[in-house]
Amino acid sequence: MSDTLAWGRRYLMCPPDFFTIAYEINPWMHADVTVDRDLAALQWHTLRHALRTAGAAIEVLDPVDGLPDLVFTANAGVVDGRRFVPSRFRNPERASETPIDCAWFERHGYELHPMLPGVVHEGAGDALPFTDRSGTPVLVSGYRTRSDVQSHVSLSRVLGVPVRPVELVDRRLYHLDLTFCPLDKRRAIVVPGAWDRYGARMMDELVPEPLELSVDEALGFVANSLVVGSVVVMPHCPPRVGWQLERWGFTAVEVDVSEFHKAGGACRCLTLALDVRLT
Ligand code: ARG
Numbered sequence: 001m002s003d004t005l006a007w008g009r010r011y012l013m014c015p016p017d018f019f020t021i022a023y024e025i026n027p028w029m030h031a032d033v034t035v036d037r038d039l040a041a042l043q044w045h046t047l048r049h050a051l052r053t054a055g056a057a058i059e060v061l062d063p064v065d066g067l068p069d070l071v072f073t074a075n076a077g078v079v080d081g082r083r084f085v086p087s088r089f090r091n092p093e094r095a096s097e098t099p100i101d102c103a104w105f106e107r108h109g110y111e112l113h114p115m116l117p118g119v120v121h122e123g124a125g126d127a128l129p130f131t132d133r134s135g136t137p138v139l140v141s142g143y144r145t146r147s148d149v150q151s152h153v154s155l156s157r158v159l160g161v162p163v164r165p166v167e168l169v170d171r172r173l174y175h176l177d178l179t180f181c182p183l184d185k186r187r188a189i190v191v192p193g194a195w196d197r198y199g200a201r202m203m204d205e206l207v208p209e210p211l212e213l214s215v216d217e218a219l220g221f222v223a224n225s226l227v228v229g230s231v232v233v234m235p236h237c238p239p240r241v242g243w244q245l246e247r248w249g250f251t252a253v254e255v256d257v258s259e260f261h262k263a264g265g266a267c268r269c270l271t272l273a274l275d276v277r278l279t
Contacts, residue, residue, distance in 0.1 A: 002256040003185040004229050007129065010177025011271040012104070013048060014061040014072045016040040020068045020192050021262055022126060025091040026145075027172050028264030040259040044071070047233070047235035047255045051110075054253065059274060061104050069094050073272040074125040074177060076101035078139070080159050080278040087123040089145050113158050121151040124272055125162075125175040130206060131185045136279045138162045140206070144169070161278045164206065166199035177268045181223045183232065187211065187248060189225065189241075193216040213245050221257075221266035224271075228243055233265035 011232040020035050027059050028262040048058050064070055076097070079084040079101040103114055115121050141152045141163050148167075156163040166176065173179050181189040186208045192200040193215040204209050204210070214224055217238060225234035230250050237245075237252040245252050257266050 005182060005184055005227055007273050007276045008227050009055060009229070010057045010059070010273065010275040011051060012061055012076065012274055013271055014071050014073050016044050016071045016259075017062050018065045018068055019063075019156070019259075019263070021072050021261050022068050023093045025093055026130075026174050026264040028260075028261065033262050035125075035259055035262060037054070039178055043255070043257045043259055044270065045162045047257060047270060048232050048263045050253050050255050051226075051228060051264070054231035054233065057189040059108075060263045061100070062081055066098055067094075067097050067100065068099050068269070069263060070100065071260070072125070072263070072269045073101075074269045075175075076272050077123040078121075078123070078127050078155065078159070079110075079272065079274055079276045080161070081276075082110050083118060083159070085113050085115060085123075085155065085158055088115050088119050088120050089122060107139060115151070115158060116154040119148050119151050119154040121147045121155065122175065124276075125177050125269060127155065128176060128180055128182055129278055130182050130185070130188065132162075132206060133208065136162065138164050138206070139278060140164050140166060140176065140180060140203070142166050142179070144154065145174040159278060164202055166203060167196035168194060169196050170194045173215070174264070175269070177223050178221065180256070181225050181227070181232075181268065183227055185244075189223045189224075191215060191223055194218060203243055206255045209248075211241065219242070223260060224266035224268040225270055226268045232266055235261075 152165040179191040179194040
């Protein structure tokens with residue numbers, strides 16, 4: 001097992017008390033589909049339990065009636081130490097989440113650092129840390145359908161860290177965290193078929209030991225996983241993927257979050273790592 005990630009042991013989650021499909025802002029969402037709230041609650045608690053069992057601490061953001069996607073805390077913003085860069089959402093349907101997220105972070109002693117004016121960026125859903133080959137922390141940032149093409153410039157200006165942009169070319173895989181999951185300092189789950197040629201080449205250089213998924217596997221939310229030390233908590237783990245993870249010294253734990261697939265999300269989207277340190 002190579003060096004485990006220095007982050008991923010403290011997460012923010014928001015219970016699905018008001019989770020529903022009230023609008024359609026990605027190809028997964030159909031407003032005529034009903035959510036089984038009891039099942040969603042059971043799946044959410046099972047995910048929280050799996051993360052705690054793996055050794056993670058979980059902080060809770062209070063749910064708000066009328067904000068069904070607040071459960072997807074990955075989109076609240078980008079965390080770096082005690083700094084928090086709040087998201088600026090593409091769709092007005094999610095815009096009212098931002099003041100709620102900001103209030104939580106301010107209350108918990110974080111400094112707020114806004115994105116440059118007018119720039120849309122959807123937080124950790126589109127920005128995940130990795131380490132380049134010289135050992136420097138970089139932020140990989142996805143763009144196109146949701147975050148703006150120029151958001152990486154803004155992120156890097158606001159945070160003072162190198163940001164590597166990747167264009168997300170498949171509308172069904174609209175956030176970076178559906179296509180990329182850092183596993184440790186050298187390894188990551190990657191979906192090159194979801195990226196433009198430049199992005200795929202850049203990622204190929206960045207990640208020395210990739211675990212490559214097909215687009216079909218990614219559409220099963222396999223990459224929307226998260227890592228607590230050597231435990232990979234995943235919505236679904238195909239045998240081939242489980243075998244590779246095991247060979248690398250990881251333990252895969254599957255948590256069914258099927259109710260959240262209806263909104264286009266899975267395990268990673270339901271969490272926001274609070275212990276990321278980029279600088
Ligand atoms: N319904 C939500 C949206 O479209 C799902 C967000 C999923 N979040 C993520 N980090 N991929 O915004």
